[in-house]
Amino acid sequence: MTWLRAAVFAALFLFCAVRMAVAQDVTLTSHDGKVEISGTLLGFDGEFYRIETQFGELTVDGSGVLCDGPGCPSLTSYVAEIRLSGSSTMADVLMPALIEGFALRNGYNTERQETGGSGFEYRLVDAGSKVSVARFIFHIATTDEGFADLLADEADIVMALREIRPAERQRARDLGLGDMTGINRSRVLALDAMVPVVAQGNPVRAVSVTDLMRAFSGEISNWQELGGPDAPISLHLPDVGSGLAQAVEDRLLAPAKATLSQNVTRHRRSSNLSRAVSADPFALGIASFSEARPARMLTLTGECGFSLSASRRTIKTEDYPLTSPMFLYLPARRLPKIGREFLSYSRGPAAQAVIRRAGFVDQAAERIPVNRQGDRLANAIAAAGPETGLDEIQRLMTVLAPLERLTTSFRFEPGSSRPDAQSRFNIDQLARALEAGAHDAGEFLFVGFSDGDGPAAGNRKIALKRAESVRDAVLSAAETAGLDRVKIGVEAFGEALPMACDDSEWGRQVNRRVEIWVR
Incomplete structure (x- = not known):
């Protein structure tokens, strides 16, 4: 029996060793040989290895290690892969237009290939060397399917026509993908x-x-x-x-x-x-x-x-009540370098021009002079009453007539003082514009408005607090801005300039806003 037990233990040991050899398909060793990490390769972005080890998931700088094992990628023929899944509205026209704009700007040629059914891919080829550098692989589906693919590690980017829902957000957090509503995990691509x-x-x-x-x-x-x-x-x-x-x-x-x-x-x-x-x-x-x-x-x-x-x-401006931001959602892991460069490009002025030409609404701030506010001013006069009289309209005109309205506006989640998804992105966008000096030597006025539900004096106080909170959020985000070069003020006119009727929740939601007026 002793020999039988020994044979069984030997067989189990051999079986476990084979399983470990199969599972731990790469070994990363530092150049001096003092550090060695083995595990299952989860991904490689051309710069960093992502491996599953006995200590959990680790990200290791490829320049500091040597890779050995059957799972090691080829460093000389590496082609970055970025997998996108979700909204057909975004996949059909918008994303291909942005990829082509990015490629043209960076000296790449593009090759589109249909992959059958509900997919296609864009291959980026270096115009000089004719070497493939990246593949953008699309799964045309729905927003629901896009989030499901991300949670199953079958997508790197979700194209979504709605915000992530609480259950999806919690599931992503449980899977180690981070808080998908964070500033680096989600962004508004277009409107x-x-x-x-x-x-x-x-x-x-x-x-x-x-x-x-x-x-x-x-x-x-x-x-x-x-x-x-x-x-x-x-x-x-x-x-x-x-x-x-x-x-x-x-x-x-x-x-x-x-x-x-x-x-x-x-x-x-x-x-x-x-x-x-x-x-x-x-x-x-x-x-x-x-x-x-x-x-x-x-x-x-x-x-x-x-x-x-x-x-x-x-x-x-979100004055139209049924706006629907177009989101990109990203997991809390590094994308390949070219993927990060594409995402950076998608926020810049060149990308905003591409978005406009593709027939979508971009986010580049525009100025609207006061003489283009005819309908809004007519609404204000029509809505004037005992509490908000013509004297308040005259005060509004005195303050705003020398200024121009930016299309960057801020609205709030229902029943909350928290800015909605598009407005949170607008805060970041406006902060970056201040840091870049886009409004130096100018005047910047945060102007609060409210719905007409309740006393006019109370509504004006609420509108002023909202304007102050948006101002504070922008200034907090603009860490490197030279704020001494910009005159920044806050004003509120409460219910004096309604955009919609107050007899419905959607109308009140439209009227509760903070606008930016500049000179």
């Missing part, structure tokens, strides 16, 4: 909006947000109730799981405690939705602003008579 669309021949030109909600919940089913012909309404939305469709339910239906009608035609891509709506005179859809054509967009109205249309400027 979009949810827009109601109809066929060109449909006589209806505008719809209230309330009636839009009632239509998509099934409460309204005939065009007569919206001022159209006696015909049933055919509803169209993007696929279940797409960020745009989820935003419709979260932001249009949920505030009214309404549920989506079962009689909705779904579309895999927003561009297909717009074409289907344009071909059906009785269709009503909600599409991406960037892909609304060939259908026609409806203007949003309120009971008080104010109206808001989606345009590049109203989306950029």
Whole structure:
């Protein structure tokens, strides 16, 4: 029996040794031989190894070690791979346009290759040496699938038309991917909006947000109730799981405690939705602003008579209530160097020009002179009353007339003083502009506005506090800015300049804002 036990132990030892040899497929050794780390290679970005060891996941600088084992990558023929998954709206046009712009700027040629089904890839080739340097691999899916791919380590970047949800955020944290809402884990790439669309021949030109909600919940089913012909309404939305469709339910239906009608035609891509709506005179859809054509967009109205249309400027300022930022989400691990360079490029002025040319709304700050504020000033005069009289409107004009409004605005999460996702990005963007000296020798005024719910004096105090909090956040983020070269002030006018009606939550949300006025 002794020999049998010994044979069994020997076999188990050999089995475990073989398993360890298979699992620990690389060994990293320092040049002096004093440090040695073995483990499973998880990734290599051309500079750093990422390996799973008995001590956990480690990232090791490749310049300081020698790699040995079957898993070691080739250092001479290394091609960076960046895997992207998520929104088809972003994958179809926007991301390819940015990759081509990045390649042109950095001396690379691009080669696009379809990979079948729901994917394609861009290969970047050095124009001089003709050597491949990177592959951008796309999985065209939905925002839901993009986050699922990231959590399964099958994607490096998520393309999303909505913010990450709490359950996804917690799951990412549990998997060691970090806080996905952090400034280095998420960013707004461009801006979009949810827009109601109809066929060109449909006589209806505008719809209230309330009636839009009632239509998509099934409460309204005939065009007569919206001022159209006696015909049933055919509803169209993007696929279940797409960020745009989820935003419709979260932001249009949920505030009214309404549920989506079962009689909705779904579309895999927003561009297909717009074409289907344009071909059906009785269709009503909600599409991406960037892909609304060939259908026609409806203007949003309120009971008080104010109206808001989606345009590049109203989306950029978030004055249009159904804005939908386009996000990139990144895990808490290093991307290959060329991937980091691409992300840096995507925030710069050259990329903003590419975003505009591709038909999307960029984030480059623009100035709007006071003489272009006609509709807003007309709304202010129409809304003037006993509490907010013409004397307050005159004070507003005295303060703002010498200045110009920046398209960079700040709004807040519902029921909170925390800036919303786009505004958090705007804080960082504005801080970087101050650090770069873009507003040196100028005047910078943070101006707070409120909704009309409650006493006017109290609303003005609330608006002033919001303006001060945004100012403080920007100045805190602008660590290297020469603030002595900029005149910075704070002002508030409360409910004196409404953007929308106060009879709905979406209208009050639009009116609660902080604007930037400059000279």
